[in-house]
Amino acid sequence: MAEKVKPYKKSEASKKVQVTKMFDTISNEYDGLNRVISFGIDVKWRDKVVDIVAKTHPENILDIATGTGDLAISLTKTNAEEIIGLDISDGMLEVGRKKIKSKDLDDIISMVIGDSEDLPFNDNTFDAITVAFGVRNFESLDKGLAEILRVLKPNGIFVILETSVPTNPIYKFGYRLHCKFVLPTIGKLFSKDRVAYKYLSESASVFPYGEALNNILRKIGFINVTDHPQTMGVATIYTASKA
Secondary structure, eight states: OOOBOSOOOOOOOHHHHHHHHHHHHHTTTHHHHHHHHTTTHHHHHHHHHHHHHHTTOOSEEEEETOTTSHHHHHGGGGTOSEEEEEESOHHHHHHHHHHHHHTTOTTTEEEEEOOTTSOSBOTTOEEEEEEESOGGGOSSHHHHHHHHHHHEEEEEEEEEEEEOOOSSHHHHHHHHHIIIIIHHHHHHHHOSOHHHHHHHHHHHHHSOOTHHHHHHHHHHTOEEEEEEEEGGGTEEEEEEEOO
């Protein structure tokens, strides 16, 4: 079982505070809006992450930026004995706890409030670590990735699912339109926090992707780094491991 070694204390750093408040505010509508904004394709992307992780036969998994627990719940298909979902937003976690309870998965999945840049776990704790649509919200990407490397076991697998920008000019143009107009418009229509969906679209369009993110992972110390673009490159799955 993963050992928790220190309680989470919320930092006053500006981005963390803003991101926490934003996700607390939109927590109850997040799942539904995600399906609308991605046209439901995000479910297939998560399933691919599960397939990748399952091939390594992990006993325990940490899902960082777990949000409402969609990926953590799907990861039960790996037959892992323990799955921990960690997030900075207690509002998102509370929605996830209700979903987990309704599926009778309390004995496998636990939801923990915590900071991805100061993980409350010992070194070399997890067989697998996943982050779906969360690394772009790290206040310090390098620090967050270094913490992930620290708590990942040697030969363990790290999988990121994140938005990316298509390389094909036509698809890139459509992606930019989606981020600039469609996503914020849907947020205005269905969310009580219009700023949140503006932030999500803008952060998605400027975050490093492809070889740029591969190089950051290598710089931190990850090995066997690969990227797998999804759906014409609008999202990418990255895999890496620890020596």
